[in-house]
Amino acid sequence: MKGKINYLLRIIKIGIKNLYLHKLRSFLTILGIVFGVASVIAMLAIGEGASFEAREKIKELGSQNIIIRSVKLPETRMTQEATTFVGVYGLLESDYKMIKTIPSIDIIVPTWEMKEEIRYMEKGIQGRVVCTYPEYKDVMNIGLEVGRFLTQIDMELLQPYAVIGYSIRKSLFPSEDPIGKTITIRNYNFKVIGVAKERGIITETTGFTAEDVNFDIYIPFTTGRSYFGEFEITSKQGPIMRWERNWVKYHRFIVKVSETDKILTTSAIIENILKTNHKKDDYEILVPLQLLMQAEHTKRIFNIVLGSIAAISLVVGGIGIMNIMLATVTERTREIGIRRAVGAKRKDIISQFLLETVILSATGGFIGIILGILIPKLVTKFAGMTTIITWWSILLSFTISVGVGITFGIYPARKAAYLDPIQALRYE
Helix, strand or coil: CCHHHHHHHHHHHHHHHHCCHHHHHHHHHHHHHHHHHHHHHHHCCCCCCHHHHHHHHHCCCCCCEEEECCCCCCCCCCCCCEEEEECCCCCCCCCCHHCCCCCCCCEEEEEEEEEEEECCEEEEEEEEEECCCCCCHHHHCCCCEECCCHHHHHHHHHCCEEECCCHHHHHHHCCCCCCCCCEEEEEEEEEEEEEEECCCEEEEHHHHEEHHHHHHHEEEEEHHHHHHCCEEEEECCCCCCCEEEEEEEECEEEEECHHHHHHHHHHHHHHHHHHHHCCCEEEEEEHHHHHHHCCCCCCCCHHHHHHHHHHHHHHHHHHHHHHCCCCHHHCCHHHHHHHHHHHCCCCHHHHHHHHHHHHHHHHHHHHHHHHHHHHHHHHHHCCCCCCCCCCHHHHHHHHHHHHHHHHHHHHHHHHHHCHHHHHHHHHH
16 A cells, blocks of 8 residues: 555656656646636636625515516606696505405505605705505515614504615715604605614616615605595606606505415416406516515526536646646656656556646646636726636536546546657657
8 A cells, every 4th residue: 555655656746847848838738727726716706796686585475475566557648748648557445355265365565656856965866755654664574774764653543654765865864863853745744763784786687677776765654645535646857847747556566475385376366356456457467576586596507607607628738738747748758658668558558647646737727726816806806796616617617627637638648658669769
């Protein structure tokens, strides 16, 4: 056993010495492996980070939720001369009552929403006012930084209370405690009772309309109805100032299903109910769980594509190693002849040349790992993208790099071993 170890160490020493004699050539040889390994780790880290962000945003919406939204259809009745337009669209009271009767549903939380300017003293910021119920906090996984959320008593007493989003706090209360302060929405005063924690921005890549929920402000549904009614009023610039006055009973239903395996079935039942109640498609059903499954599927495809591209780089690197080793065999033909003449066996020659290719590929693999870990960190720092380096991508890329070295090193090693010793000694 000790003899075998000494033999292996001696071969490694000789291999390193031979490679060191041609430092630049050895370095250029391993560049393909370096870039291949680095690209595997870096691309998988970027892909994993992007997938993680999408999954987390979808999970924030609740994996057991079904979100139903009112959708405003394109204007059809408004002429250029019209200055006022009254429309009706969206979810109805009958929808709410029928959906509520579905056995698999734990709770349904309606909302009514509007874009408004929120003011505090001389400061103002545009935000989305969400009139909702106390259960909204739990079904939408809203965490509180300070204060409390809305309660049933607030609903019953029509309290002018508000829970503001993280970005609203930063804009209106950058250096003071907002709890107890009074903000103004459309000439109505509201007392701040809580501040929501910062949440990720929902993007269109998750299947939802892009929106920043950190600019939301939550008020009791009953208070909102009392103050703002059921009409949303918007203005549009043009040759003539045009006003739209749309009647919307509910903007959203957040439906929480009792069991995960019943979500898709429940979604189909809800769709049938809405098709029955609505003559036009003025609603949209979004299932976060379904989007999560799609995100996982996309992640797998993304990893396969990125892995394939990186694998090509490794194969190219392997071809480079084989090319150099074939040239090395030609250069060292006389050396091979001498070694065979003094008693070296074919397996010794194969071991020598194969070990040199492994040293080259392993060295390239180590450098590639360092570069592959560094690149995602730079991407995170300068581009602000989330990157996640997984241990299996490092292990996989290094294993492949060594495997490529062995695979493409076998032919040159065998060619060296099967040279005719007499012809090799005569080679100049």
